[in-house]
Amino acid sequence: xxxxxxxxxxxxxxxxxxxxxxxxxxxxxxxxxxxxxxxxxxxxxxxxxxxxxxxxxxxxxxxxxxxxxxxxxxxxxxxxxxxxxxxxxxxxxxxxxxxxxxxxxxxxxxxxxxxxxxxxxxxxxxxxxxxxxxxxxxxxxxxxxxxxxxxxxxxxxxxxxxxxxxxxxxxxxxxxxxxxxxxxxxxxxxxxxxxxxxxxxxxxxxxxxxxxxxxxxxxxxxxxxxxxxxxxxxxxxxxxxxxxxxxxxxxxxxxxxxxxxxxxxxxxxxxxxxxxxxxxxxxxxxxxxxxxxxxxxxxxxxxxxxxxxxxxxxxxxxxxxxxxxxxxxxxxxxxxxxxxxxxxxxxxxxxxxxxxxxxxxxxxxxxxxxxxxxxxxxxxxxxxxxxxxxxxxxxxxxxxxxxxxxxxxxxxxxxxxxxxxxxxxxxxxxxxxxxxxxxxxxxxxxxxxxxxxxxxxxxxxxxxxxxxxxxxxxxxxxxxxxxxxxxxxxxxxxxxxxxxxxxxxxxxxxxxxxxxxxxxxxxxxxxxxxxxxxxxxxxxxxxxxxxxxxxxxxxxxxxxxxxxxxxxxxxxxxxxxxxxxxxxxxxxxxxxxxxxx
Numbered sequence: 132x133x134x135x136x137x138x139x140x141x142x143x144x145x146x147x148x149x150x151x152x153x154x155x156x157x158x159x160x161x162x163x164x165x166x167x168x169x170x171x172x173x174x175x176x177x178x179x180x181x182x183x184x185x186x187x188x189x190x191x192x193x194x195x196x197x198x199x200x201x202x203x204x205x206x207x208x209x210x211x212x213x214x215x216x217x218x219x220x221x222x223x224x225x226x227x228x229x230x231x232x233x234x235x236x237x238x239x240x241x242x243x244x245x246x247x248x249x250x251x252x253x254x255x256x257x258x259x260x261x262x263x264x265x266x267x268x269x270x271x272x273x274x275x276x277x278x279x280x281x282x283x284x285x286x287x288x289x290x291x292x293x294x295x296x297x298x299x300x301x302x303x304x305x306x307x308x309x310x311x312x313x314x315x316x317x318x319x320x321x322x323x324x325x326x327x328x329x330x331x332x333x334x335x336x337x338x339x340x341x342x343x344x345x346x347x348x349x350x351x352x353x354x355x356x357x358x359x360x361x362x363x364x365x366x367x368x369x370x371x372x373x374x375x376x377x378x379x380x381x382x383x384x385x386x387x388x389x390x391x392x393x394x395x396x397x398x399x400x401x402x403x404x405x406x407x408x409x410x411x412x413x414x415x416x417x418x419x420x421x422x423x424x425x426x427x428x429x430x431x432x433x434x435x436x437x438x439x440x441x442x443x444x445x446x447x448x449x450x451x452x453x454x455x456x457x458x459x460x461x462x463x464x465x466x467x468x469x470x471x472x473x474x475x476x477x478x479x480x481x482x483x484x485x486x487x488x489x490x491x492x493x494x495x496x497x498x499x500x501x502x503x504x505x506x507x508x509x510x511x512x513x514x515x516x517x518x519x520x521x522x523x524x525x526x527x528x529x530x531x532x533x534x535x536x537x538x539x540x541x542x543x544x545x546x547x548x549x550x551x552x553x554x555x556x557x558x559x560x561x562x563x564x565x566x567x568x569x570x571x572x573x574x575x576x577x578x579x580x581x582x583x584x585x586x587x588x589x590x591x592x593x594x595x596x597x598x599x600x601x602x603x604x605x606x607x608x609x610x611x612x613x614x615x616x617x618x619x620x621x622x623x624x625x626x627x628x629x630x631x632x633x634x635x636x637x638x639x640x641x642x643x644x645x646x647x648x649x650x651x652x653x654x655x656x657x658x659x660x661x662x663x664x665x666x667x668x669x670x671x672x673x674x675x676x677x678x679x680x681x682x683x684x685x686x687x688x689x690x691x692x693x694x695x696x697x698x699x700x701x702x703x704x705x706x707x708x709x710x711x712x713x714x715x716x717x718x719x720x721x722x723x724x725x726x727x728x
Contacts, residue, residue, distance in 0.1 A: 135173040137214065140190040140255055144179030144341055145334070145373055147186040151203065152176070155187055158203050162210035172214050178342015179334075180255035182242050183495035185225060190237050190255060197237035198223045228492065228514070242493045245512050247474070249482050250298075250458045251498045253343045259377050262384040265345040271390055273461030277353045278396045281464075286357040287313060290460065292468035294480040299325055299416075299453030300528070300557045300633065302479075302546040305460075308450060311440035312358040315448045320360035322351050323444065323451040326367035326374070327421060329413040330529035331580065332488040333560035336454035338496050339484070340367070340374040343458065344381035348391065348404060350457030353464055355402040358450055363404040366421055368411050379406060413530075413584035417632045418443075418451050420586065431588045432632035453558065455484055475501030479545035483556070489525075489563035490517050499544075506540040509563055521566040524649070528557030530577045530584075531637035533644030534570060553644040555637060569666035570649040571656055575603040577641040585634065592635030595626035599642055608669040611657040620646060665727045668712040672728045675716075677702035679724035686716035686725065 139159060143152055156174055163169045180188050185199035196219050198209070205223055212218045224233035225240055234240050248254065257264035265271070277286050291306030312320060324347060328336040340347060351363040367375060382404050385391040393401050407425050414420045415430045422444050424430040443449025459481065463471045472480050479501040485508065488494050492514035499508060505525060509515070516522050524534045527544070533554030535542070542548055546556050564573065578600040587593045599622050602615050623639030623646075630636045646653065655661050662670040675686070675695075680702040687695045687703055694709035695716060705716070717725040 135171055137172045137194075138192045139172060139174045140177050140180075140192060141174060142178075142180040142186060142188050142255060143176035143373075144183075144186075144338055145371075146179070146183045147188065148373065150187050152187040152201075154203055155189075155201050155206060158206035159210065162207050163214070166210060166215050168210070168214055175258050176260075177255045177257060178253075178259045179338040179496055181246075181251065181496040182225075182240075182493065184493050191219075194219075195236040195238055197225055197235065197240065199225050241514065242495065242497075242512055245503070245507060246498050247482050247500050248498050249462055249471075249474075250339060250346075250455045250484050251343075251496070252462065253346065254338075254496075255342070257343070259342050259344055260380055262345060262381065262388060262390075265343070269465065270345050270461070271349055273464035274349050274352050274356075274390070275396055277356050277464050278398045278400055283313060283357050283359065286353065286464065289464060289468045290357070293463045293471040294468075295456065295459060295463060295471065296479065296546065297452060298455035298459075298483065298558065300555065302556060305452060305456055308440060308452075309354060309357050311438060312360075312448045312450045315441050317448050319362070319445075319447045320358055321444045321447055321449040322354045322358070322360050322363040323421070323425075323449060324351055324363065324365040324457055325416065325418070325421065325451055325453045326365055326371075327409050327416045328368070328454075328558060329411065329416055329584075330558060330560045332562050333486050333529060333558060335484045335486050335496065335559045337371050337374050339454050339458050340371075340378050344374075344378045345385065346458040346461060347378075347454055348381055348385055350452075350460035351404060352391065352395070352402050353460050354450055354452065354457065356400055358448070360448075360450070361401050361403070363402065364407055364425065364444075365404060366407050366409055366415070366425065369408040370411055375406070375408070382406070412586075413580075414586045414632075414634055417634060420632070421451070422449070429586075431586045432634070434631060455559070476543060476545045478547055483544070483559060485559045485561045487513050487561050487563070489561075490520070490565040490568070491515070491563040492517055501545045502543040504541050504543055505535065508544065508561065509540070513563065516563070516565050518565075522563070523566050523568050524564045524570060524573075526554070526562045526564070526573070526577075526641070527560070528555035528637075528640070529560045530580045531555075531634065531640050532557050532560070533640045534564075534573060534648065535644070536648040538648075553647055554640060567664055567666070569607075569662050569664040570645045570652050571603060571662075572607055572664075572666050574641045574645045575600065575607050578603060578638075581634070581638045585638075589629075589631040589635060591626050591629035592631070592638060595622055595630075596635070596638050598622055599626070599639065603642065606653060606656045607662075607667045609656070609660050609667075611653075613657055615657070616646065616650075616653055661728075671712050672707065673705055673710055673712060673714075673716060674726045674728065675703050675705060676724045676726050679722050681722050681724070683721070685719045685721065689715050689719045691715060 226233045295305045296302040419433045420430045623643045697703035
């Protein structure tokens with residue numbers, strides 16, 4: 132990092148990059164040069180800051196001033212006012228919706244206050260393309276300790292004592308997995324990092340690699356030392372170009388610094404890492420399908436007659452952990468198992484990273500201690516529901532997770548409580564829904580995704596998910612029957628019990644959880660031929676309230692089917708035979724005159 136009094140930490144995560152953060156960087160450097168401030172103020176491109184809803188974001192250090200929603204046009208006055216005249220620009224600071232006063236400092240913003248960062252410890256603080264900045268923040272000290280003062284057995288014992296569980300979804304004890312691989316004798320063993328993140332709305336692992344790739348590499352090297360492996364492999368989607376570029380650069384830098392390759396830290400430990408680009412198949416996130424993909428075989432799950440820790444990749448002992456799990460490992464080794472085990476709940480230790488998306492005000496990336504309630508995450512950190520509408524549900528655990536109602540908002544989030552409620556932790560996706568969400572349509576959407584992503588190998592998943600999708604689609608279309616509800620329950624349980632892999636065994640969660648908590652919506656669709664949320668088009672009837680209609684003709688002119696007619700200065704009418712229920716009339720009406728029943 133350039134030696135300057137002031138550093139501008141500008142987010143270069145995928146979200147902010149797509150909103151022009153590199154153009155903002157160019158504008159900053161141009162304006163700083165114009166005012167001869169380039170030796171006093173440095174621009175540093177960091178990974179994801181987390182507050183994605185407000186991007187592009189920038190933190191001014193050492194003062195902690197937080198700027199958000201930046202654009203190219205903001206930069207000339209910002210540089211002149213703040214960095215030349217010393218007057219921070221309030222209009223570019225974050226102003227909570229419930230107040231009128233801007234909050235100048237990042238540390239005072241509610242989104243950040245209740246978070247505790249371990250996996251995301253370096254987010255928004257370092258240049259991910261500069262290994263020296265990672266080292267300056269304590270990077271590779273965990274690996275140095277593991278190679279210098281600890282035996283492989285002691286490393287495994289430390290991870291076991293920390294009670295770290297896999298953050299990829301299954302929650303299997305990491306230390307137990309490592310111990311299983313360590314006890315098997317083999318000339319070759321593998322460490323695989325699962326970065327195949329394919330859940331809709333999920334971006335935890337991608338953001339960690341984009342913002343702190345060396346944390347993952349260090350965790351893999353420690354795992355390699357623990358189990359006796361000399362080779363690591365990162366399986367990552369090809370459509371993550373920023374993460375891929377920074378990952379490859381980090382590997383190159385680690386080799387140059389002697390932190391990967393031969394005789395690391397002048398010990399007898401050799402370990403190197405390669406990258407495998409996946410083609411984006413959702414099923415490849417499953418361990419055996421991923422191994423098949425790496426080996427050039429069809430990416431289909433296989434029955435686990437033997438554990439991968441005994442015979443995995445190319446029939447060699449293999450440890451597979453996801454990105455977040457590996458990013459936490461260096462801190463556990465550096466700070467000790469007791470420190471990590473002191474965070475969280477009795478059975479779920481440490482913190483968890485969530486991507487908070489949907490109808491929540493503060494969408495973004497959050498990390499909280501296990502046991503934090505849904506209410507704290509959605510309302511205290513997330514800021515509540517957009518437009519101050521009513522909260523309806525939250526889906527956790529990705530497309531095969533469950534939908535949880537408002538009555539469970541005070542439930543602590545950990546592996547056990549989510550499973551009891553009919554959902555799961557998954558990799559950490561969290562989709563918030565408001566009162567305008569149809570839960571039957573939500574189940575249909577996720578079944579459609581899972582149907583397309585099923586590898587089709589086992590009958591229960593291939594045929595069962597398709598059958599559930601057809602039934603739910605019929606209900607959304609107004610063709611549902613009362614007996615369909617019992618059939619959905621039966622099908623959902625059969626798919627859960629008979630599927631080979633986790634994709635199939637959890638695929639019925641969206642259906643079973645919505646039937647469990649939102650059965651009244653299914654009943655309304657079937658019994659009353661009505662969608663309470665006004666989403667399912669086949670069950671909607673659009674009309675115009677003559678008392679509210681001002682005859683502005685906006686609906687008339689914008690209707691794609693010319694289904695709206697009427698004279699000037701008189702209320703308009705909708706021809707129900709022509710109406711395709713597209714909702715354009717409702718969208719353009721300025722007087723709330725369009726009714727939906």
